[in-house]
Amino acid sequence: MSKHALRIIMVVASVVLMAGVGFVVKELLIPKSFGLYGPYRADAIDEETQRVLRHGTNASCFGCHQYEATIHLTGNHKTISCEFCHGTYSDHVSNGRKIATLPVKKGDEITTLCLRCHNTEIKARSTMVIKTVGVPDHLKKQNVKLTHTCNQCHHVHAPLKYINEAKKITGLMEVK
Amino acid sequence: MNPTLYEASQNLSHGASMLISNYVFPNDLHVHWSMMIVLYPYITGLVDGAFIIAALYYLFDVKSLKPIARFSLLFAFAFLCCATLPLLLHLGRPERNFNMLLTPSPSSAMAGFGYIYAVSMGVLSFIVLFVYRPDLVERGKNAKGFMKLIYRALTFDSADLSEKALALDGKIIRFLVGLGIPVAAVLHGYVGFIFGGVKANPTWSTPLMPVIFLFSACVSGISAIIIAYIIIRKIGGRSVDSDCIRTCIKTLTVFFILAFSFEMLEVFSHSYLKTGYHHMVEGLLNGPLASSFWLWQVKICSVVPLILLGCMAFITLKDSIYTFIAGIVSCILLLQVFIMRWNVVIGGQLMSKSARGYTVFHTEWFDKEGIVAVIIIMLIPFMILFVLGKIFPFWAEERKGGIQ
Amino acid sequence: MIIKDFPPNQDCSHENFPPSIDKRDFIKKVLKGTIAGSLFLVFPMDISSVGSTAVKNSETTNNIDPTIKLPEEIPEIRDRQYDIHKQNFAFIVDITRCIGCGSCCVADKREYNVPDGNYRTWVERYIKDFDDQVYVDCPNGGLDGYQKPRTDIPLNARDTFFVPKLCNMCREAPCVQVCPVGATFTSPDGFILMDSDRCVGCAYCIQACPYSARFLNPITKTAEKCTWCYHRVRKGLLPACVEVCPTGARKFGSLNDENSEVYKILKGPGVLTVLKQSMGTLPALYYMGQRLEVV
Numbered sequence: 001m002s003k004h005a006l007r008i009i010m011v012v013a014s015v016v017l018m019a020g021v022g023f024v025v026k027e028l029l030i031p032k033s034f035g036l037y038g039p040y041r042a043d044a045i046d047e048e049t050q051r052v053l054r055h056g057t058n059a060s061c062f063g064c065h066q067y068e069a070t071i072h073l074t075g076n077h078k079t080i081s082c083e084f085c086h087g088t089y090s091d092h093v094s095n096g097r098k099i100a101t102l103p104v105k106k107g108d109e110i111t112t113l114c115l116r117c118h119n120t121e122i123k124a125r126s127t128m129v130i131k132t133v134g135v136p137d138h139l140k141k142q143n144v145k146l147t148h149t150c151n152q153c154h155h156v157h158a159p160l161k162y163i164n165e166a167k168k169i170t171g172l173m174e175v176k
Numbered sequence: 177m178n179p180t181l182y183e184a185s186q187n188l189s190h191g192a193s194m195l196i197s198n199y200v201f202p203n204d205l206h207v208h209w210s211m212m213i214v215l216y217p218y219i220t221g222l223v224d225g226a227f228i229i230a231a232l233y234y235l236f237d238v239k240s241l242k243p244i245a246r247f248s249l250l251f252a253f254a255f256l257c258c259a260t261l262p263l264l265l266h267l268g269r270p271e272r273n274f275n276m277l278l279t280p281s282p283s284s285a286m287a288g289f290g291y292i293y294a295v296s297m298g299v300l301s302f303i304v305l306f307v308y309r310p311d312l313v314e315r316g317k318n319a320k321g322f323m324k325l326i327y328r329a330l331t332f333d334s335a336d337l338s339e340k341a342l343a344l345d346g347k348i349i350r351f352l353v354g355l356g357i358p359v360a361a362v363l364h365g366y367v368g369f370i371f372g373g374v375k376a377n378p379t380w381s382t383p384l385m386p387v388i389f390l391f392s393a394c395v396s397g398i399s400a401i402i403i404a405y406i407i408i409r410k411i412g413g414r415s416v417d418s419d420c421i422r423t424c425i426k427t428l429t430v431f432f433i434l435a436f437s438f439e440m441l442e443v444f445s446h447s448y449l450k451t452g453y454h455h456m457v458e459g460l461l462n463g464p465l466a467s468s469f470w471l472w473q474v475k476i477c478s479v480v481p482l483i484l485l486g487c488m489a490f491i492t493l494k495d496s497i498y499t500f501i502a503g504i505v506s507c508i509l510l511l512q513v514f515i516m517r518w519n520v521v522i523g524g525q526l527m528s529k530s531a532r533g534y535t536v537f538h539t540e541w542f543d544k545e546g547i548v549a550v551i552i553i554m555l556i557p558f559m560i561l562f563v564l565g566k567i568f569p570f571w572a573e574e575r576k577g578g579i580q
Numbered sequence: 581m582i583i584k585d586f587p588p589n590q591d592c593s594h595e596n597f598p599p600s601i602d603k604r605d606f607i608k609k610v611l612k613g614t615i616a617g618s619l620f621l622v623f624p625m626d627i628s629s630v631g632s633t634a635v636k637n638s639e640t641t642n643n644i645d646p647t648i649k650l651p652e653e654i655p656e657i658r659d660r661q662y663d664i665h666k667q668n669f670a671f672i673v674d675i676t677r678c679i680g681c682g683s684c685c686v687a688d689k690r691e692y693n694v695p696d697g698n699y700r701t702w703v704e705r706y707i708k709d710f711d712d713q714v715y716v717d718c719p720n721g722g723l724d725g726y727q728k729p730r731t732d733i734p735l736n737a738r739d740t741f742f743v744p745k746l747c748n749m750c751r752e753a754p755c756v757q758v759c760p761v762g763a764t765f766t767s768p769d770g771f772i773l774m775d776s777d778r779c780v781g782c783a784y785c786i787q788a789c790p791y792s793a794r795f796l797n798p799i800t801k802t803a804e805k806c807t808w809c810y811h812r813v814r815k816g817l818l819p820a821c822v823e824v825c826p827t828g829a830r831k832f833g834s835l836n837d838e839n840s841e842v843y844k845i846l847k848g849p850g851v852l853t854v855l856k857q858s859m860g861t862l863p864a865l866y867y868m869g870q871r872l873e874v875v
Contacts, residue, residue, distance in 0.1 A: 004336035005344060011332050015298065029278050031778075037664075039281045040765035044775035045664070051811035054691045055820045059651045081824035084683045088690045116725035117681045117826070123729070124705065124740035125679045129827050199716035201745075201792035202699045208783035208796060268781015268801030275761040275780055286784050287760035375859060376754060376790035452858070529792045531875050532716055 056089035058082050068157060075158020085113060085156075107149055111135070114150040198533035207525045207537045212262035212545045214517045215553060217367045217389060218396065219259045221513060224364040225397010225431075226252035227300070227356060232427065234307075234353045240423040244405050247570045249304050251401060254560040256300055260293065261553050265544055285366065285373045292366060296359045303352045305330055306345050308568050313337055315567075330567075364393045371520060378453035379460065379524040384442050388516075391435035396513035398428045399506035406503050408570070418495040421502050429485045432509060436478050439516065456527050464534050465523045473519055477512030481505045650817060655837055658816035667769035668835040669864070670842045671808060671819075672852070673744050676869035677829035680705060680742035682725035684821035684830060689723060691809065691820040698795040700806040701746040701821055705730075706873055708739045714873045743874050744830060746821070747772060747793045747806035748855060748863035755785035755794060755805075764803065770864060771810050776802045790859045808832065 036042035061082040062069035072078060083089060087102040105113055117125075120132040136146045144153070155161040166172075226248040232238040233245035264270045280287035305312075313335050316327030334341070368389030371380040402424050409416050446457045461469050484505045488498060526534045540546040652658050680703055688694065688701045703722030707715040707730060715733045726742070729735075753772050755764050763779035766772055779802035786794045786803060794805045809819035813832075817823070822830045833840030845868070846852065852866040856875060867874070 002336065002338075002341060004334045004338075004341040007332045007334040008344070008348065011302075026278055029274075031279075034279055034762070037768050038762075038765060039279065039283075040762035041775050041778060044765070044773060044777070045767050045810075047775075047777075048773050048807060048810050049814045053812065053815070053817075055687060055812075055823055057650050057653070057817065057823060059649070063649075077826075079828070080826045081683065081687070083690075084686060084824045084826075112727070115727055117679050119727065121729045122680065122726050122740075123737060124707075124726075124742050126676060129677050130679050199704075199718070202697075202702050202718055202721040203786075203792045203795045205697075206795075208786050266782070268783070268796055268803075269779065272761075272778070272780045275763075275778055279762050279778070281759055281762045283757045284760040284784075286758065286782065289760070370784075373758070374754075374787050376788055525787070529790055529875075530716065532714075 052090065054088045054090040055081075055083050060089055061086075071155065071161065072157040075155070075161055077157055077159060110151045110156065111149045114154075114156075199530050200528035200533040200535050201530045204528040204530070205535050207522060207535065209266070209521055209525060210537070210545045211522075211539065211547070211550050212266035214514070214521045215550055216259065216262040216266070217364070217393075217521070218514055218517050219255050219262065219553075219557075220364050220367055221389070221393030221396045221517075222400050223252045223256045223259065223296075223397065224360045224390070224393040225395065225399070226255070226401050227360045227397070228394050228431075229398060229401050229424065229427070230303075231353050231357050234303075234349055235357070238423060240417075240419045243417040243420045243571065244401060244424070246307060246568075247405065247408075248401050249300070249307060250561060250564050250568055250570065251404060252397075253300050253304055254557040254564060256297055257560055258553060258557045261556070263289075265549060265553075285370050288366060292359070292363050296356070296363045299352055299356045299359055303349060303356060304568065305332075306349050306352070309334075309345055310337055310342065311569055312567075326567075361390060365390045371524070376529055377524050377527070378451075379446075379457050379527065380520070382442055382445075384438055385520075388435065388438045388442065391431050391438060392513045392516055394431040395428060395435050395509050398424055398431065399509040399513075402428070402502055402506040403510070406499060414571075416499050418499060421499055425485070425488055425498075425502050425505070428506070428509070429489060432481065432485065436482065439478075440474075453531060456531050460523060460527050460534065464526050464536070465519055468515060469519050469523065473512060473515045477508050477515060481508045481512065484508075650815070652816045653818045653823075654813060654816050654832075654834055655839075656834070657814065662814065664768045666836070669770060669808070669813065670833065670835055670846060671746070671749065671822075671865045672831040672842050672845055672868060673746075673865065674829050674831065674868040675741055675743050675871070675874075677827045678703065678742040678744055679827055679829075680722065680726040681826065682722040683824040683826060684744060685721055685723045687820040687824040688806070692804075694804075695798050698797065698804070700793070700804070701744065704743045704745060704874075706739075706741050706743060706871065707733065707737050708871075708873060709734065709736050710738045739871075741871060743867075743870075744821075745791065745793070745855075746865065747808065748791050748861065748865040749808060750861035750863050752860060752862045754788040754790065754859075754861060758784045758788040760784065764805075767810075771807060771813075772805070773807055773810060774803060774805060776800060776804070779803050790856050790861060 031041050031043070033042040034040065058072070058081060062072075065082075068082075072080075072082070085105060086092075091100060092098060092102050115135060117130055118132050119125075120134040122132075125132050139146050139148055142153070150156075153162065229241060229248040230245050230252065233241040260273075264273060267273060276287060277290040280290065309331050312327050312331045316324060316331060316335070319327050365386040368386030371377075371389075372382055372385030375381045402421065406416055406421075443461065446454060484501055487493075488501055488505070493501070522537050526537060528535060541548055543549070682703055684701055685699070685703060688699075692700060694700055699721040701721075702718055703726075704716055704718045705722075705726055709715075715730065717730060722742075722744075749770065749772055751766075751770070753764075753766055756766050756772060759765075760782065761778050761780055763775045764772060764785055765775070781796060781801045781803065783796055783803065786792075786796060789805075794803055796802070797804045809817075809821075812819055812823075819830075819832050822832045831841050831845070833842035835843050835846065837843060846866070850868060852868060853870045854863040854866060
């Protein structure tokens, strides 16, 4: 064999060797749990499981806020999440300690919040699901000032609480 | 609502009723694949086309291509070196690019890129080294010190220029070029398949996509070689081989007719089949892409070159005029392929998957994927080519020995 | 005057299914959960193991006050061995109950700190007129709710409705198929999850998702998507959006649990559809009362 042919064989051999080394390095660098269930890193499932909870549940709020709980759970708003209006649990409590005060909505903010769900003008809302009102029609019909905010008549946690109590007193509605 | 978007949707003829709200899914407002992903298939396309020219000479013995065969190899190599740059700039986490090699997902069309690229790079490098071995041996003899070492490495430390050794080289070159054709076809056809395999996008998901990409790649590569050849020769004050140009133009004509036919076939079958998403494709081509597709890609950059190529084929022209028109046609076709890539990549993403509206794409100048970055990336291969020219002589007649 | 309340058989609480349970039962259930939960904290045990590492209960409910117990909203998950291969979850969206309040969108953004302009879930508003014209909008992904009617369109609406959107958890997920590095995957329990440590940010999955449920997080530069709150589900909690939905338009549960609402719906005769069925993605997200116009 000529020297030239030998050189070429050496080139081919070195290419094969490089590919082999590359393959070994590749195998070494693949994360451990990769391929356990499929072509992905199985530990990523655990990591996703460990993600910090930001929302609790209503029950996690009621543990401390028992007074609000008794009202909230008796009214039509019992299905509303505390955290939607007040903010997430994790912004308020960390490791069992209160870390910050969640803001409480006031005045017009409350009306805006109520109309998010209860605005009749948004035609898409089924009457089977939710009772809606038109503003200011509703205020006019109820003979109150147009500047009234919703929570002046409706308790935000149990919207018919005051109204039912008033009706009981005036005898407009039978006592349940 | 964005007024231009609204007008665009109003301009649609029929099929417009579903579009009137011009609703774009909230996550669809942003165009994720922008100019870098236009550039990437463009660059691999240039590599592919240039390689085809070299293959025609080294494998299929088209003798008239001899003057540019070696230059095409270097040209392909210079651009292949930069093919990954746009991808790296595009990636959100470029530092993790080796994940593609470490854990390529067997189900993904994109996962093969690292390996296909590595193989084509290896094949092309060895073709260049074997083709240039006689020159490198000659130059190595006169070199001193560090340069001598480089020449020794590039010639595999074999100064053997005997007829037997050169015959062996010839065989290896033919083998590598034969291997290089499928590798180049896969490298670029697969780029087309990356788009063709996205069923969520009605303009992309067609089996024609890899074919269109492959043929338009050949068009862009051959055009680029013609222009580069003419310009570099004229600057150097040397003659342009007219026979070579004529062969290139003939090859270019064949590939361009194929590319353009398939591009039009895709549009035609969309409008004939009228599938559920037809209104979106039609609205796209007649709305946001009305000028970039119909005016620029089809009328200016396809019909005009077709007429010119027809004239060049049927009318006997003087060599100087022929060369001049060849240069013009090649320039237009380079633009055509770029606009086609733009219309496919960015145009395709303008359609929201809501099938009810189109988003808009804003070009940036100084973004990571902006126009300046595009220009810089397109300049790098020419710098590489300039440096390569110092070691590897471009033109065949400057060579003293060798059998090619 | 008759006070209109939720009709009794339309009780929209997701917290007290089976749907006819009253408040007292609900509180009892919460208390039971409390006692059971504290016992498990006293006797920590190896409850669930995924792959190579075991996840301890005390770790999983990390930041929640240990003295306040979270109710077990998805039964038979917490405090027991979680066999990752034998789970079957379903998500049902009942668009006849969606009022477009956007609570789900707000909760989702808060649970994951989703960057502005990107949405793991969103709520669309559809308006259809008598000429079959369909007008869809979704300002800010529904985060601000729908406070005002649309004024930019003719007001002769025939039908209007809201459609919540989220990850479809396709059983033939195109995003998983196209991911070049295995950074998104279908876990053995059927969730499509993201491995943000491997993601290279190529955005191919975003192109491949027919529902546009994915986005590239502008801060981490990796792809992100709705996970049906996998971390909550593994703790026996409902996904955040289901948790806050006031009307029960979003329902989630295990199909291994014959008492779950989703099991009953899927077993029942009601019409359920999926989005873009022609894509062949086989979603595990079902829609009740879905209209023709929704894509």
